[in-house]
Amino acid sequence: MIISFLFAFLFSAASHAEATSTDSFSQRFKNLGFHAGSHTEFIGRVQTDENGGTEKFAFNPLIGFSTDVKMTDDWMIIPELNWVLPREAGEGVTQNLIMLRTDFAWRGSDWWRLRVGTSLMVNNIKGEGGSKELNNGNGTSRFYIPAESRTSVNNTLDLGAEAILEDFGIRFQTYIYSVLKSERREISYTLMFSYYYDLGE
Amino acid sequence: MKFLFSFLLLPTLAQAFTLNNSIGARFKEKEVNVRVGMNPTPCDNVDLDEVSGLLSEAMDNFWNKVSTSRLELKTSGSENTGDDNYWTGELCLSGGACGGTPIPAPNDIIVTCNKNTTNFPGGSSLLALTLPNDISGKDIKGAVVLINDTNGSFGALSSKDKVAVIAHEVGHAIGLGHSEESSALMFYKVVPTRTNLGRDDRLGVTYLYPVQVDLFGAGCFLGTISTLKSGDGDGDGGGTNTFWPTALMGLLLALVFKRTKKET
Numbered sequence: 001m002i003i004s005f006l007f008a009f010l011f012s013a014a015s016h017a018e019a020t021s022t023d024s025f026s027q028r029f030k031n032l033g034f035h036a037g038s039h040t041e042f043i044g045r046v047q048t049d050e051n052g053g054t055e056k057f058a059f060n061p062l063i064g065f066s067t068d069v070k071m072t073d074d075w076m077i078i079p080e081l082n083w084v085l086p087r088e089a090g091e092g093v094t095q096n097l098i099m100l101r102t103d104f105a106w107r108g109s110d111w112w113r114l115r116v117g118t119s120l121m122v123n124n125i126k127g128e129g130g131s132k133e134l135n136n137g138n139g140t141s142r143f144y145i146p147a148e149s150r151t152s153v154n155n156t157l158d159l160g161a162e163a164i165l166e167d168f169g170i171r172f173q174t175y176i177y178s179v180l181k182s183e184r185r186e187i188s189y190t191l192m193f194s195y196y197y198d199l200g201e
Numbered sequence: 202m203k204f205l206f207s208f209l210l211l212p213t214l215a216q217a218f219t220l221n222n223s224i225g226a227r228f229k230e231k232e233v234n235v236r237v238g239m240n241p242t243p244c245d246n247v248d249l250d251e252v253s254g255l256l257s258e259a260m261d262n263f264w265n266k267v268s269t270s271r272l273e274l275k276t277s278g279s280e281n282t283g284d285d286n287y288w289t290g291e292l293c294l295s296g297g298a299c300g301g302t303p304i305p306a307p308n309d310i311i312v313t314c315n316k317n318t319t320n321f322p323g324g325s326s327l328l329a330l331t332l333p334n335d336i337s338g339k340d341i342k343g344a345v346v347l348i349n350d351t352n353g354s355f356g357a358l359s360s361k362d363k364v365a366v367i368a369h370e371v372g373h374a375i376g377l378g379h380s381e382e383s384s385a386l387m388f389y390k391v392v393p394t395r396t397n398l399g400r401d402d403r404l405g406v407t408y409l410y411p412v413q414v415d416l417f418g419a420g421c422f423l424g425t426i427s428t429l430k431s432g433d434g435d436g437d438g439g440g441t442n443t444f445w446p447t448a449l450m451g452l453l454l455a456l457v458f459k460r461t462k463k464e465t
Contacts, residue, residue, distance in 0.1 A: 045266065045397055047384050052394035089404050090217020123269055125408045127217075134219065134379045135389045138327045143219035143378030152269045152411035177268035183261065184268045 030076070031199055033169075035064040037192025039084045039097070042177075045186050061085045062190055068105070078103040078115070082190070092128035092145045097121065099175075103158065115160035119175055124151045154178075162194075169194035218387065218405030219378035226333060227376045227409040228308065229340045231271050235260060235310045235371060237279035238345075240288040244314035246353045252312060252367065253279040255360065259367040263386060263398050264375070264406060272375065272410035274310075287313045292320050292330060292347060304335045305343035310374045312367060315347035328355050328366050328391070331373035344374035358391070365395040377405045 039060045046055040064082030071077055084097040103117030127146025134143050160173035171192050178184035220226075237253040260274040284303055291301035292315075305311040315321070320330055327349055335342040346367070348355050358366065365386065372387050380387040385399030398406075 042268075042403070046403065047386075047395070047397040047399045050383050050392035050394065052396040054397055055400075090401065093217040093404070095404060120414070121269075123407065123411075125404055125411075127408070131223065132219070134381060136379065137389045138322075138325060141379070143221060144223045144225075145217065145219060146225060146408055147223075148225060150408050150411050152407050153414045154269055154412055155414060181268075184266060186266075186268045 029199055030068040030070050031196045033066040033068065033078075033080075033194050033196050035062070035066065035080075035082065035171075035192045035194045037062050037171075037190050039082075039188065039190045041188045042186045043189065060087060062192065064099070064192075066101075068196075074107045076105050076107070078105055078117070089125070091132070092130055094126050096124040096126070098124075101158065103160065105162075111165060112161065112163050115158070115162065115171075115173070117158045117160075119156045119158055121154040121156055121175065121177075122151060123154070124149060126150075156188075164196075167196050167198065169196060218380050218385070218401040218408070220376055220405075220409075221332065221373055221378040222336065222376065224336075224339055225376070225409070226336045226339050226341050228272070230308050231410075232273045232275050233308055233310060233375070235274050235276050235312065238282040238284075238287050238305075238311040238313035239279050240285050240313065241281075241283060242285055242288060244288065244348075244350045245316060246356050247314040247348050247350050248356065249279065249314060252348065252363070255364050255367060256312065259364045259371065262364065263368040263402075264371065267398065267403055267406050269403070269407040269412055270410045271412045272406060274371065274375075282311070282313070287311065287345070287347075288315060288350070289317055290315070291317050292332060292345065293335075302345050302347065305345055307342050310344045310346065310371060312346040312370070313348070314350035316350040318351060320347055321349045321351045325349060325351060326354065328358070329370045331370040333374055333376060341374075341376060346370040346374055361395065362391050365391055372402065372405075375406070376409050377402070380405075 038058070039062045040055065040058045041060070043056060044054045047053070048055050062082055062084045064080060066078050066080035069077045069079070080099070080101040080103065082099040082101065087095045089095045099119045099121055101117055101119040103115040105113045105115045107113045125146070126149040129147030130145045131142050132145065133140045154177050156175040156177050157179045158173060158175050160171055162169050162171040171190075171194060173190045173192065175188045177186045177188070235256060237249050237256060239249055256276040256278070260276055264272060264274050282303075286301070286303050290303070293301045293304060302315065315330070321327055329346060329348045331344060331346045333341040333344040335344070355363065355366065369386055377387055379389050380399065380401040382388060382399055382401050383392055385401040386395065387402055387405065
């Protein structure tokens with residue numbers, strides 16, 4: 001899958017290079033972005049207590065990087081790779097989320113821009129195996145800890161807004177799962193800070 | 202290196218989901234039927250017509266809402282099983298003839314009442330009982346949810362709690378075990394307000410039934426989603442690759458690039 005993403009990225013970049021063959025490398029690839037933030041999954045859809053409360057914000061550290069590829073003065077395309085750091089989802093189970101993303105960004109002014117894009121959300125759940133005795137309401141029963149690594153891959157529609165001050169940015173990025181299927185539609189979001197290293201003109 | 206990994210592995214939950222079998226068995230098909238099994242003899246304490254009416258709510262409010270899971274539980278009301286053994290039998294733990302509760306049709310989860318005191322010992326506080334009782338290899342063929350008909354404890358629950366109990370038992374039927382988190386539907390007892398699945402439940406159903414490239418919720422094109430197979434031992438629940446969807450994304454991006462360039 002990573003290979004196919006690279007294929008998509010190179011296809012895009014090669015096409016762009018053809019269309020702007022007179023541009024220099026530095027004109028096309030404006031900068032490198034380095035990101036850090038917190039990712040919250042499925043707002044309002046995850047019960048967090050016995051009284052029906054649901055998760056609105058969670059601290060799940062995320063890091064990532066991207067590059068801005070200039071299309072026009074106001075539009076750019078931004079391939080991005082983000083990684084939500086592994087979360088121990090209980091005893092012997094680890095969750096890992098990698099986002100392979102591409103955004104189209106429209107620059108509203110020198111200090112803000114809007115983004116629309118898509119992601120492949122690669123969500124891996126891995127267990128170490130084993131078993132444990134748990135309450136079953138009438139005594140205890142033996143239940144089993146997962147022993148394999150399994151991965152789900154969702155395609156999301158992403159919307160975001162970003163404020164930029166010189167080399168730094170702050171972004172609110174949303175990811176809409178199952179856009180076309182209302183009963184399964186869910187929204188996750190990331191709040192992130194970015195540092196943009198200018199590649200020069 | 203180990204220290205670094207430990208640092209990165211940030212604990213956010215104390216407990217985890219579990220499975221109710223050691224092999225991680227799951228239904229092979231994406232769509233699984235959930236029906237109420239009507240016995241020839243009416244239940245003593247459970248209104249199966251009411252259960253039938255609550256079935257859709259139990260599936261749609263919980264298991265059918267998870268975007269990262271491919272599992273779709275289809276409810277089709279009730280059916281006459283024509284077999285009182287569902288009502289009186291002992292829960293069969295394996296396929297084949299066992300002289301107890303009958304094995305359901307393939308790809309079916311049957312919800313019915315049961316008054317066998319081996320399943321529900323005298324004065325049992327258990328509301329219901331489930332095992333995926335027909336497993337072949339790593340595939341669940343079918344399961345039976347038995348609601349306790351030895352006393353009126355299920356009937357005394359509120360409608361919302363009945364929905365939660367049915368959804369919990371169906372959680373067992375699809376392969377999940379209990380969670381120690383009280384926020385999880387798979388916690389062993391009913392909590393005051395159950396509105397959504399907990400994180401444990403979501404992780405569990407995603408682990409058992411992971412989506413393999415669901416394009417915006419429409420299912421994957423090129424027929425890949427409908428050909429998903431499970432239990433092939435690769436740990437990923439299917440052989441679907443993501444090359445074509447991603448390549449299409451690249452192609453679309455390239456076309457937009459060219460068009461934008463022409464216009465400028």
